[in-house]
Amino acid sequence: MAQYSRVRGSVALLRLTNPPVNALSAAVSRDLERAVRSACADSAVRVLVLRGHGGTFCGGADIRELAGLVDVPFRVGVSSLVALVDAVEAAEKPVVAAIEGVALGGGLELALGCHFRIAHGQARLGLPEVTLGLLPAAGGTQRLPRLVGFPAALELVATGRDVSAEEALALGLVDHVTDGDVEEAAVEFARRVADEPLASRRLSTRPPPRPADLDTLLQVALERAQRRARGALAPVACVQAVRAAATLPFTQGLQLEQELMAALLPSNQARAMQYCFFAQRIVGKWSLPGGANWRNSPARAVSRAAVIGLGTMGRGIAVSLVRAGIPVVAMETDEKQLRVVTAMLEREAAKQRRSPDSYLQLVQFTLERRDLGDADLVVEAVFEDLALKKRLFAELSSSCRPDTLLCSNTSALDVDALAAATRRPELVVGMHFFAPAHVMKLLEVVCGARSSPVAVATAMQLGKRLGKVSVAVANCPGFAGNRMLKPYVEQASFLLEEGATPQQVDAVLEDFGFAMGVFRMSDLSGLDVGWRVREEAGLAGPTVPPGESARRRHGCRYSPLADLLCEHGRLGQKTGRGWYLYEGPGGRAATPDPWLHDFLDQYRRRHGLRPRRIDQQEVLERCLYALANEGFRILEEGVAAGPEDIDTIYVLGYGWPAHRGGPMYHVAAVGLPAVLSRLEHFRRLHPDVPQLRPSALLRHLVAEGSPPISRWRELLKGLRSQL
Numbered sequence: 001m002a003q004y005s006r007v008r009g010s011v012a013l014l015r016l017t018n019p020p021v022n023a024l025s026a027a028v029s030r031d032l033e034r035a036v037r038s039a040c041a042d043s044a045v046r047v048l049v050l051r052g053h054g055g056t057f058c059g060g061a062d063i064r065e066l067a068g069l070v071d072v073p074f075r076v077g078v079s080s081l082v083a084l085v086d087a088v089e090a091a092e093k094p095v096v097a098a099i100e101g102v103a104l105g106g107g108l109e110l111a112l113g114c115h116f117r118i119a120h121g122q123a124r125l126g127l128p129e130v131t132l133g134l135l136p137a138a139g140g141t142q143r144l145p146r147l148v149g150f151p152a153a154l155e156l157v158a159t160g161r162d163v164s165a166e167e168a169l170a171l172g173l174v175d176h177v178t179d180g181d182v183e184e185a186a187v188e189f190a191r192r193v194a195d196e197p198l199a200s201r202r203l204s205t206r207p208p209p210r211p212a213d214l215d216t217l218l219q220v221a222l223e224r225a226q227r228r229a230r231g232a233l234a235p236v237a238c239v240q241a242v243r244a245a246a247t248l249p250f251t252q253g254l255q256l257e258q259e260l261m262a263a264l265l266p267s268n269q270a271r272a273m274q275y276c277f278f279a280q281r282i283v284g285k286w287s288l289p290g291g292a293n294w295r296n297s298p299a300r301a302v303s304r305a306a307v308i309g310l311g312t313m314g315r316g317i318a319v320s321l322v323r324a325g326i327p328v329v330a331m332e333t334d335e336k337q338l339r340v341v342t343a344m345l346e347r348e349a350a351k352q353r354r355s356p357d358s359y360l361q362l363v364q365f366t367l368e369r370r371d372l373g374d375a376d377l378v379v380e381a382v383f384e385d386l387a388l389k390k391r392l393f394a395e396l397s398s399s400c401r402p403d404t405l406l407c408s409n410t411s412a413l414d415v416d417a418l419a420a421a422t423r424r425p426e427l428v429v430g431m432h433f434f435a436p437a438h439v440m441k442l443l444e445v446v447c448g449a450r451s452s453p454v455a456v457a458t459a460m461q462l463g464k465r466l467g468k469v470s471v472a473v474a475n476c477p478g479f480a481g482n483r484m485l486k487p488y489v490e491q492a493s494f495l496l497e498e499g500a501t502p503q504q505v506d507a508v509l510e511d512f513g514f515a516m517g518v519f520r521m522s523d524l525s526g527l528d529v530g531w532r533v534r535e536e537a538g539l540a541g542p543t544v545p546p547g548e549s550a551r552r553r554h555g556c557r558y559s560p561l562a563d564l565l566c567e568h569g570r571l572g573q574k575t576g577r578g579w580y581l582y583e584g585p586g587g588r589a590a591t592p593d594p595w596l597h598d599f600l601d602q603y604r605r606r607h608g609l610r611p612r613r614i615d616q617q618e619v620l621e622r623c624l625y626a627l628a629n630e631g632f633r634i635l636e637e638g639v640a641a642g643p644e645d646i647d648t649i650y651v652l653g654y655g656w657p658a659h660r661g662g663p664m665y666h667v668a669a670v671g672l673p674a675v676l677s678r679l680e681h682f683r684r685l686h687p688d689v690p691q692l693r694p695s696a697l698l699r700h701l702v703a704e705g706s707p708p709i710s711r712w713r714e715l716l717k718g719l720r721s722q723l
């Protein structure tokens with residue numbers, strides 16, 4: 001767990017060993033503390049170097065212990081780590097942290113306890129506890145401000161953002177950065193500082209930072225935190241703890257940090273966010289019905305990729321590939337788009353502190369399909385039109401190398417139909433990126449009926465290389481994410497018909513924690529997107545069978561409200577009006593629109609609908625339970641492997657608040673019997689809305705005594721064929 005050896009006479013090397021990320025469990029912390037004490041007691045040792053095993057310094061406290069997944073009381077884990085950091089800082093001999101890979105959370109706090117820090121150029125450092133619903137509780141909120149100053153510490157703790165070694169050096173978080181062997185550099189450094197006095201290197205003894213504009217800084221940080229995650233407790237606790245670094249002596253600040261951690265750790269929010277952490281790792285362990293899985297199916301190397309179409313999606317995908325160091329051939333006929341991509345690449349290079357050329361030289365723009373021939377993988381990102389995509393796939397399968405993987409960035413179209421248009425359906429998969437594709441962390445990998453294990457493995461692996469979380473789903477209309485969105489949006493429209501307003505529905509959803517309610521989101525993405533899909537599906541426009549009533553389709557309730565807005569030219573932000581009114585086309589600030597309220601009144605009168613008062617609970621339950629109910633159907637059909645897949649998709653792709661865990665986690669937390677009974681109630685009131693009919697899986701789970709969500713994945717393996 002912690003090995004102690006002597007290198008070059010007077011330098012002791014302590015190696016933290018707990019693969020895969022050297023997490024500091026209670027036992028590991030205690031072991032390392034013992035090793036530090038032994039090294040300090042060794043009279044031949046003058047200086048200590050602390051490094052991690054296997055190319056990683058430390059991924060922080062053991063989250064399984066914090067989450068209560070293993071049998072160690074959390075106080076033991078917390079106090080062992082706090083005691084370790086204190087012992088390191090109090091050591092009478094200099095301790096130098098040699099950081100490579102990552103120093104995150106408790107790992108960075110351990111490094112802050114050291115007297116000096118050396119980092120490898122590729123290392124990343126940060127305090128991501130807030131993303132787990134927690135705060136740094138081994139002194140991080142008190143030591144960091146004393147080292148890098150109050151504003152920088154406040155930002156890093158409250159957002160959980162990690163920084164590169166270069167930024168860490170600029171902040172004063174590390175003393176030296178090397179591109180060579182970090183242990184070598186640390187040992188050299190240690191020998192130089194072996195005789196330096198340590199008093200000023202102990203961060204706990206440094207005077208507290210006293211920013212003149214403390215109140216403003218705190219106010220801004222709180223407002224930002226609220227905007228990012230409304231109702232989340234951890235960012236507020238982080239701000240309070242960092243504030244204490246400026247207002248209280250070190251030991252009292254530490255005491256407050258501990259108290260805040262004790263309040264957060266057992267909270268539902270922390271449980272939900274830790275579930276999200278593990279869910280995002282579980283989804284990487286995919287398997288296909290034939291038995292192929294992440295273990296037995298190696299991915300093919302992608303050393304050259306092609307992107308077809310540089311519109312909103314294609315350009316984000318191209319930037320993601322370049323940022324990951326993958327050369328890209330980009331095919332686009334519109335010159336304007338080439339300029340946009342070039343500007344994006346330059347901006348990205350500046351953000352990563354790279355020269356523009358280092359990115360631009362990785363892209364080759366072309367108009368010729370033959371230039372794509374050499375790519376290992378092609379991502380098609382043209383307009384969402386099945387006929388167009390099928391033609392393109394047919395051409396690609398004859399013009400590309402026979403082993404080139406053909407991927408479609410489609411958000412809903414039939415991947416099997418695309419595969420059938422090619423000579424090699426086994427090399428076709430869907431790669432559903434989310435806009436903006438260079439920012440959003442989610443990738444839905446859509447496995448067609450004939451997609452080969454190598455195609456799936458390569459797409460999943462590529463997503464990870466692009467810094468995304470890849471989730472494998474089966475092919476069906478809308479896949480997992482968009483399919484579940486449909487009943488959610490539909491319920492919101494029905495609520496308008498029954499008497500609610502867009503701002504009322506949005507306010508309830510935003511209070512729940514969504515960054516944007518359903519109507520503001522629809523205005524942002526453009527109402528015409530869904531309109532086109534509904535027209536193609538025969539639900540709207542000229543394709544609706546003659547004589548069909550305005551509010552019914554295929555014998556079920558239908559709301560034409562969004563179609564009517566489109567017919568009035570109200571397409572959302574881009575036209576300056578949609579469900580709300582904006583300053584002008586492209587405006588961002590939504591204000592309620594009296595026109596819309598008159599329009600809704602007239603609509604209700606025309607259809608004989610008597611508006612009623614709708615309370616917050618009904619808005620939440622109808623929207624969220626309808627969405628989760630579709631999630632249960634997706635699970636029973638095997639479109640997604642488990643609740644973790646759906647929850648990851650919703651948290652990373654659809655703005656579901658992480659502190660609520662995801663839709664499946666949420667209904668499990670509410671209680672499946674209660675959710676079932678509310679769905680049954682709504683179904684009785686709205687018998688013509690099939691999405692409100694409780695799914696067979698939900699009924700089954702309730703009949704089985706509502707097993708915890710951690711067991712669903714395993715249960716589903718045996719259940720699917722029976723449901």
Ligand code: 3H9
Nearest residue numbers: 023059060061062063078081104105106128136137138281
């Ligand atoms: C903390 O430190 C609190 C303290 O302030 C105060 C306490 C007093 N613990 O992500 P990967 C597992 S809170 C336990 O696929 P990568 C992970 O589940 C902690 N397990 O690898 C997975 O397991 P499996 C603050 C952990 O290379 C395996 O390791 N720290 C931990 O893509 C590989 O993980 C953080 O929030 C952990 N701390 O990325 C950092 N970390 O193989 C969390 C990972 O069974 N970790 N595992 O699926 C990360 O961000 C990434 O894992 C890391 C590696 C960047 C380190």
